[in-house]
Amino acid sequence: MAKVEDFHHKRHRAEVMEQENSSVRAQIKNLTVEYDANEDEVKRLEEKILEHRAKMALLMDEAESLEKGLLSNRRDTQVVVDEVVSLKEDYGKWVREIQDSDDKQGECLLKWEQLRRLFC
Structure with a gap:
């Protein structure tokens, strides 16, 4: 009888271990599927990173x-700007020269008028 109980005990233990093994295999399978999905996601993200770079x-x-x-x-x-500044300076000189010329022309006309009055 002890042998029968020992056999049943070992058989029950073997069934429990088989169930645990089956559960572990299912977990491994699920984790493998998840790993593969994550690996694909990582590859996609790496490609996206390369595109962004x-x-x-x-x-x-x-x-x-x-x-x-x-x-x-x-x-x-x-x-x-430098050329405009230079041109502005040249323009200022030119305006002063014209003003000086106008002043001298006025002086000449005044002298001419004075001379004309003297001799006419």
Whole structure:
């Protein structure tokens, strides 16, 4: 009888272990499916990261190009401003010369009128 009880006990223990093994296999299967899904998600995210890095590199290149253009435009603007300042100075001199010329012409006309009165 002890052998029968021992047999039933071992059989019951074997069934419990088989159920535990079955449960562990199911968990492994579920975790494997979840792992594969997560691995696919990681690959998708890595691809997205690479796309974003490529876009960022393009944006940086464009920003550098725009910055160079801005610096070039600043230099061009400074050249134009310097030229305008120079032209303004030249214009001021020219206006003063015209005024001086007008003043001298007025003096000459006055002397001419004085001379004409003397001799006429």
